[in-house]
Amino acid sequence: MSRISHLFYDYLISNGASETLAKYCNMLVLLIALFCLLLIIYIAIRKILITAFHHVSKKSKTNFDDLLVANKAPRNIAHIIPLLISLEFIPIVFTDFPLIEKVIETGLKVFAVILTLWIVRSLLNTLKDYFKTLPRLKDKPIDSYIQVFMIFAWLAGIMFVFAIITGITIWKFFTALGAVSAVIILIFKDTILGFVASIQVSINDMVRIGDWITFEKYGADGDVIEINLSTVKVQNFDKTITTIPTYALISDSFKNWRGMENSDGRRIKRAIIIKQDSIKYLSEKDVHQLQKIELITSYLVTRQKDIDTYNQDHNIDKSLLLNGRNLTNIGVFRKYIEEYVKNHSGINKDMMIMARQLSPTPQGIPIEIYTFSSDKRWQNYEYIMSDIFDHLLASVPFFDLELYELPSKL
Structure with missing residues (x-):
């Protein structure tokens, strides 16, 4: 040489x-x-x-x-x-x-x-x-784990580089590092929190890539596109991107729609408000007129027969409609809603179908539909729900009922 x-x-x-x-x-x-x-x-x-x-x-x-x-x-x-x-x-x-x-x-x-x-x-x-x-x-937060490994690798690399340049042995360097561990923990606080959160999110299966989540605190409403050590990226439905700290997923409350997407239907829960002064008992003539509505013809015939039998057996004075048992226009309308929803092609017949009356409000009586659409895609779901309520809103006058509207100021 x-x-x-x-x-x-x-x-x-x-x-x-x-x-x-x-x-x-x-x-x-x-x-x-x-x-x-x-x-x-x-x-x-x-x-x-x-x-x-x-x-x-x-x-x-x-x-x-x-x-x-x-x-x-x-x-x-x-x-x-x-x-x-x-x-x-x-x-x-x-x-x-x-x-x-x-x-x-x-x-x-x-x-x-x-x-x-x-x-x-x-x-x-x-x-x-x-x-x-x-x-x-x-759909797992692989990025988080890779980032953790890289952080440890870079820290180890920086330590070795420092030891090479200064000539200090790596063991002495680790000893000196222990003295400033509190400062290091403070500097890497967010990283440590993110690492812990990533593990909890993964183990508890709280969020997956592709999940639709709603996080009101951060204005997020869309699909999760990335989960890494420090942030979770959500692409909102308006195509904007919201960045959420990973540790916020375990410290704050958010809504994950995965359960709905994995179920057999998407819930429809919406009410129409009926004016209270339009509610009334139905006379025999009114019942006969409503029997022309095919969806409730059988119901009205059977129901009215049972009511007449009861009133006759108990010698009820029917000169006043208040006496005895009677049908009401809002009750018949509620039954019509239920039958209409059951027969709608966009509704999952194997899940709950209910039309219920909620507590009275200053505006009127809410009649709420609680059911599930068979198509969970957003656009189709909105179409099904709108189609149902288009029909029901137009059908209200046939029952001598009125919808509540806030009076306009003159």
């Missing part, structure tokens, strides 16, 4: 060059030669690795190797051998310049740490992309 390190030096000295000039020229020639050698080796190794990966990918059934290439893993791995050669030959190149040799060796060791981090990052990103292709993992 000593002959190689002074090969050009001896030649220049023998040709009458000064000692200083010979040293610098010798160093420069060896440096250029080493650089060319490293470049050739790097290009060759990189080409071999990429070719090998492409060859394997054609025979492989998974896309893991393709993802390795996409995340530059072969390119980063190709730096390893040139780096090892550099560490071996730098002392030869700078044999007459020990100070420069020390600085460059330190720089190469720092680069070795950074290169290791690059390779780890490439592998982790490859795993992340691969896991997202698996059906059982594609």
